[in-house]
Amino acid sequence: MAIITDNVVRDFTLKPANDKFSSEAMPLMQRVVHVAAIAAADAESVDREARFPKAAIDAAREYGLLGAQIPIEFGGESASIHDIAEMCYALGRACASTAMIVAMHQTKVACLVRHGRGSAWHEQLMRRIAAEQMLLASSTTEGNNGGNIRSSAAAIARTETGISLLRDATVISYGAEADGVMTIARRADDAGASDQVLVVFTKDDYTLTPTLGWETLGMRGTCSTGFELRASGRADQVFAEAYDRIHAQTMTPVAHLSWSSAWAGIAAAAVERAQAFVRKAARGAGGQMPPGAAHFTSAKRSLTKLRAMIATHLDAYTAHEFDERALTSLDFQSSINLLKVEASELAVETVMSAMRACGLSGYRNDGDFTLGRHLRDVLSAPLMINNDRILANIGTANLMSPVPASLRD
Known part of the structure; x- marks a missing residue:
């Protein structure tokens, strides 16, 4: 199957401001081209000012890119991994920070789609992502683990009302701008570092306290700041699968x-x-x-x-x-x-x-x-x-x- 085509973003053309998204009227990759045009126009200032590419991500919301991977039955478009790859390639040609933000978001959504079925809470989150075009951040790096994703320090704590988590997240890309965060943690206080679970919290479930800045050579617009993540939620927000x-x-x-x-x-x-x-x-x-x-x-x-x-x-x-x-x-x-x-x-x-x-x-x-x-x-x-x-x-x-x-x- 052909992929990563040369002409996806051959000509960036800005859309009229009043042209509303319609999946029936405009194919996914045509919408991606419009979003890429907005990302390209903003890329230099996003890099220079090390700021979140708000215009591009707002456009991605308007054109339904953030919920495209959600299954049709939950209100999305059932976009394939080939579609997501083309999306990231096209956005990469326009603005690297925008492309990486979308790539990380789509990875979290893929986990939700594949492993969240059968859970009422996760299925409802899928409906919300499709309807509200929520942006999911990722928290996989913490403390001094050096990016070793298969080893966690923080653990899920079981409370009378649900669960809680306190995590020293040395990097949460675009965390301050996201509508939710997906993170890994030890299953319980007595679990080993590699006995991990995946859990997702929405913005009203957590607070972020900045701990590290993001003054970097490149990918400046991803705003991958360090935070103390303090979250609480329902027990069923933890994925059942290990x-x-x-x-x-x-x-x-x-x-x-x-x-x-x-x-x-x-x-x-x-x-x-x-x-x-x-x-x-x-x-x-x-x-x-x-x-x-x-x-x-x-x-x-x-x-x-x-x-x-x-x-x-x-x-x-x-x-x-x-x-x-x-x-x-x-x-x-x-x-x-x-x-x-x-x-x-x-x-x-x-x-x-x-x-x-x-x-x-x-x-x-x-x-x-x-x-x-x-x-x-x-x-x-x-x-x-x-x-x-x-x-x-x-x-x-x-x-x-x-x-x-x-x-x-």
Whole structure:
């Protein structure tokens, strides 16, 4: 199945302000194009001011993007993982912070859709997301765990009226702007660090006290501030399924596919600027290619490889989406984790090649061919759930996996 198309956001066109969303009148990807146009217009100031991309997220609400993945029976559109990947790619070409916010939100929604069925509370939340276009934040990093999602310090406490949680969340991306937060925690006070549950709270369930700022090189608009999260709610807000299953079947694959698509979008935008620069330079020199033209070829080649890699993993995930045994297999888990590692490194390589193609024009922060924001944003990719940690974990697991004996294995 074709994915990550070149013409999704070929021409950003702002919509009329009074043009209201209608899923029947306007296909999903056409709505994504409109949202991407708004995100692109705001991207420079979002980065410069390190502010939440409110205009783009408001547009995503208006056009129904935040609830698109919710099943039709609960008021959504049953958007597929392919749809979500295309959405993240298109938004990545426009504004990296907007794309990453949407990617993280859609990962939380995917967990809710797959693992919340049968729970009256979670099904009602799905209806609310579809109707109100609620934005869900993620809290998976805490204290000194260094981004190790499969180890929690904070625990769910059972009270007479329900549950409570106190969490030192060193990062909650766009937490202050979200309508709810999905977080992991130890099942109980006496549970081990890896005996985890997933729980979701809506905004009236919790308070956030800022503890760390967000003055960063790139992805500045994600506003990934640290907070003390103090929450309370009903016992049925905790997912019945153990987090280790949710992590393997949904959280990891959807996160890595949507993040990779967002990074590919950033890379595509950089390649497009490099292409425009090389064309202009060649016209000005009577058809003679500029010195950096070979770097443009490298950038285009690595972008092609990146897009193909994502497409292959999208197809692999959808082929086994409801096969729990396949999704939890060592081969699939290694592959989907390596996607994150390889896509993040390749996205950085692509943007760097594009900048070298543009030379000083790409290095400058002004002018039509500036690529500073793209490079700063994409440099977050290998550090977001650090690649070294992933490779160390995969290395140990792969010692038990046989080396394929043929090309068909």
